[in-house]
Amino acid sequence: MGHMASASDTWKNKAFAQCTPTELNTLRKLISTLRVSPPVRRTRRIRPKLRGSKLHMRKMVRETMRTFGDPNTLFFTQRKIKLRPIVFILDVSGSMADYSRNLLQFAYSARRANAKVEVFCFGSRLTRITNSLSKRSPDEAMEKAGNEVLDWDGGTRIGDSLKTYVNDWGRTRIGRGAIVIICSDGLDRGYPEVLAKAMDDLSRLSYRILWMNPHKGDAQNFEPNTLGMIVADPFIDEVFSGHNLKSLEEFSHRLVSLR
Template sequence: MHTRPTPPADHGSLAPHTPRVALLGDARSGKLGSNLGAFGRALRRAGVPVDAARIALAQQALQCVGVARRQDVAAALEAVLVGREQDRAVFREMFEAFFRDPELAHQLLARMMPRAVREAGPPRARPRVQAALAPAAAAHGAQQPDLEFDAAMTASDVVRLKTADFNQMSASEYTLVQRLVRDIALPLPTVAGRRTRAGPRGTRIHWGRTLREAARSGGDVMALQRLQRRRQPLPLLALVDVSGSMERYARTLLAFLHAATRHVQVGGRILPVRRNVFAFGTELTDLGPAFRLADTDAMLLAAGRLIHDYAGGTRLGDCLASLWRGHARCLVGRRTVVLIVTDGLDTGEPDDLARELARLKRRTRRILWLNPLLRFDGYAPSARGAAVLHGAADAMLAVHNVSRLQDLAGAIAALVKP
C-alpha cells in the first residue's frame, strides 16, 4: 500500500509535517488495527456496541480520509462505530478523553465500570494513539480546554447522582447511572396464586395427605391436612413511553425493570416474576423477546431493534387497543399491577384514551402512573391526555432520578394492600 502525501498544514491539522504512516500506522505494520482495537474496547466498556466488523470498517474509513485532521478522524470513526443516536454523546466524550489523555479515559471507564477496567488495565497501544492524535492547537497559539475528571466518587457525588434528573446529566454521568439503577432492589409483594400446596391452613382438605398420615397411625385420622394457595410474586404489566420527550427516561426505566423484576425471594425460594413489558409511541411493541435475554445491555440492544417508532409521538389510546386485541393474555384479572411510564403528553383522542383506560382498569388490580414531569414543583396534569390518565390511575409517582426509583417498591406495596 502506497502512502499518500500529507496535505498542507492548516489550522485544524494534528501533525502538519508528519507522514500519515507515523500517526496511526498502516495496515501492514499492524499499528492502525491495534490502536483502533484499543479504542473499540474502550467504547465497549462505555456501553457502545462495537464489534470486529465495525473496527475493520473504521480502519478502511481512516485509510480513505487520512489522519491529518482531527475533525476528519472524529467524523469518520463516529460514522462507522456509532449505530444508535443515544451513543453519539458517549462516543464524542470518549474520543475527546481517549485521544487527549488515555489515562483520563481510563479513569472515566473506571468510574463507569470499576471492576472490569481494574482487571483489564489500559491497553499498551494507547500511548501511541496519544502521541499520534495529540492536538496541535498549541502550535498555533490556541489553548485547548482542560478536561478534568476525578475517578474517586465522594459521598456528595453519590448523593448528587441519586437526586439528579436523568435528562440533565452529562454523558458519563448518565452511563454511570444506568449501571446504578440495575442494582436497585424491587421487593415485590406476593399474592395468592391459583395453585395450591399442603399447609396448616386452608379452606379445603388435602385428602391424599390426610389418608397417608392416617395410614402411618393405624388408620386413625389424627389431623386434617389442608390445602392452601401458593404465594407468588405480583404480576406486572409495564408500558413504557418511547416518544422523543421520554428518550432518556425510557432507556433508564427499561434497564431498571429488566434487572429488578427478574426474580424475587418468597419464603426462602427464588421465584421468577411474571412480567410483560411493552413499548408504546405511535404503535405498540412487545419487548418480551428482548426481556428474555439475561444481559441488560443485550436487552437494550435488542429492544432498540424491535422499536420502530422510537423518538416519535404518543398515542396511548391506540396502543391500549392494540394491547387488548393482540395481547389479552397479559391481563390476568385482578392480580396484575400496571405500570405506565409516560409524561402524559398524548396526541390521540382523549375519548379513546378514556375508554381504553377504563377497560384496562376493570381487568387489572391497580394502575400506577410513573411520571418524570413530577420533578417540577407545582406540576399539574393539565394536558388533555394527562388529565384523562390522572383520573384513571390509582397513584402517580415521580421516576426522574435514582432516589425516586428506590421509592417505587414501597409505592407498589401500598397499592396492593387489601
C-alpha cells in the same frame, strides 16, 4: 464499588434530564442493581402444611385411611401464594427522550428479577420487548430492544397503544389481574375518547394501574397538566415520578407492599 456508592449519594436526587452522559452511564448501572420485586397474592387454592390452626380435612382423611385410623401426622391448610404479574408500558416518544432509556433500564431490572414481568414500549404503536430484555447483558438487552422499537423518539399515540395492549394482551394470563405501570408524560396526539375507552377497559382487567410521569418530580400534590394525563387520571390508582434514582428506589419499595 466505592465510586458507585459515592455517585449514588451524589446524584440520587438529580433529575435524569439534568445529568451529563457520564453521570447517566453510572446511574444506569446503579438502576440495573435495583431489586424490583412484585407483590404476592394468596390464591383460592389450598395446600397442606405441618403447622396451622385449620386442619386440611381431605389430606387428613387420606392419612387416616393410609395408617388404618392412626395418623401420626397432622396436616393444616395454607393458601397458595403467587407473585402478582407486572406489566410495564413505556412511552419512548420524543417528549420522553430524557427519561425513556433510564425507565427501560428499570424495567430490565424488574424483568431480570422475575419472569412474570412483561415489558412493552410505544410511541405511535405498541411493541412487546419482553424477550429482548431476557438477555443477561444489560447493553445487549438495551440494544436488541432498541432495534425492535421502530418508533423510538417519534410521535405519541397513547390511547391507540393502550387499546392494542387491551385487545391483544389484556385478556390473557399476561394482563388479567396484573399491576400495570405506564411510564409517560401524557402528551398524546391521538383522540381523547380512544384513550378514555382504553383506560376504562384496562382498569377492568388490571389489579392496579400505576403511572410514572417524570414531570411530577418531587411534587407531593401533582395536578395533571396534559390532556392525556387529565383523561387517564380517573382510572389511575397512584402517580409516581421516576425522574431520578431516588424516585425509582421509592417506587420499588412501594411496589412490593401493594396488596
